[in-house]
Amino acid sequence: MNNYFGIGIDADLCLDFHNAREENPNKFNSRLHNKGVYVKMGLRKMVGRKMVKELHKELRLEVDGKVVELPPVEGIIILNILSWGSGANPWGPEKEDQFSKPNHWDGMLEVVGVTGVVHLGQIQSGLRSAMRIAQGGHIKIHLHSDIPVQVDGEPWVQSPGDVVVLKSALK
Incomplete structure (x- = not known):
């Protein structure tokens, strides 16, 4: 992973987009059109199948050796940088909480959660931030079932099985 690792709803949308582009590469020739396809796929997810509806029940998250209790989310994103999905910042602005101010050289990864497609759209448009879940240098995710994931x-x-994401920078 260079920039981010997504599991759940964002990866499911990414996989749908990837498969559609593989089937008809000539239709995906502009950024604006591609964003429109993402919106259309997101709307379909809102009313259609929910492959990752209760993601928090389908996995176990450990950060630096400690099990982290997950809120009800449909997606988790692990960030190595604060820019995700064409420039959005899921971590959000600085605020008073138990988390350190993130930066790309601190050797820490940020873990955030999203509640669904609408939440993803709000993050993309800058209306909302993702749910801050954890920060750490060693992240282990135990998956109980097949789940869509994406790396960058x-x-x-x-x-x-287990997916392990390690810090990439030295303190």
Whole structure:
């Protein structure tokens, strides 16, 4: 992972987009059109199947060796930088909470959650931030079932097992 790792709803949308582009590459020739396709796919997810509706029940998250209780989310994003999804900042502005101010050289990764497609759209448009979940240098995710994941925009369906994401910078 260079920039971010997504699991759940954002990866599911990314996978749908990837598959559509693979089937008809000539239709995906402009950024504006591509964003429109993402919106259309997001709207379909809102009314259609919910592959990752209760993601918090389908995995166990450990950060620096400690199990982290997850709120009800449909997606988790692990950030190595604060820019995600064409420039959005899911971590959001600085605020008073138990988390350190993130930067790309501190050796820490930020873990955030999203509640669904609408929340993703609000993050993209700058109306809302994601839910801050954790910060740490060693993140382990135990998957109980097949779940869509993506690394820096490259999606696939991950089988049950452990996914480990490690810090990339030195303190």
